[in-house]
Amino acid sequence: MKRNNLTLSLILLFSFLFLACSDSAVVEYSNGQEVYEARCSACHGKDFGGRVGPAIDASSNAAIMPESYWIQTITKGKGSMPAQRLTEDEVTLVIEYIFSNY
Numbered sequence: 001m002k003r004n005n006l007t008l009s010l011i012l013l014f015s016f017l018f019l020a021c022s023d024s025a026v027v028e029y030s031n032g033q034e035v036y037e038a039r040c041s042a043c044h045g046k047d048f049g050g051r052v053g054p055a056i057d058a059s060s061n062a063a064i065m066p067e068s069y070w071i072q073t074i075t076k077g078k079g080s081m082p083a084q085r086l087t088e089d090e091v092t093l094v095i096e097y098i099f100s101n102y
């Protein structure tokens with residue numbers, strides 16, 4: 001009887017840990033590179049060289065634009081670029097990540 005209770009507790013504990021981890025992996029990104037690869041690279045290219053969207057690398061027009069322009073573009077969208085649903089922290093992280101590659 002005691003043993004069954006222990007097994008049950010362990011199953012519950014592991015189910016909870018599994019749910020907690022898988023949930024955060026879907027909703028939150030922990031660094032800028034993760035955000036970029038998940039949400040930008042399909043359109044702007046892994047090397048920032050552009051695909052469907054324009055290049056946003058060091059030699060692009062975007063590179064000389066102020067951070068406010070980036071925040072606006074990412075959160076509100078621009079032309080055929082859809083607004084990206086990201087938290088404020090994720091937006092800051094992804095911009096820092098892109099600028100750190102210039």
Ligand code: HEC
Pocket residue numbers: 035036039040041042043044052053054055056060061062070073074078079080081082084094
């Ligand atoms: C569905 C494709 C798509 C995704 C996803 C996307 N973009 Fe864009 N992006 C575009 C397109 C297309 C444009 C050009 C919009 C226009 O000017 O009409 C653009 C424009 C931009 C610009 C302005 C470029 C310039 O020369 O002024 C920036 C900066 C930018 N995107 C950054 C990002 C970042 C950062 C992400 C990820 C958080 C992202 N984009 C996600 C398609 C995308």
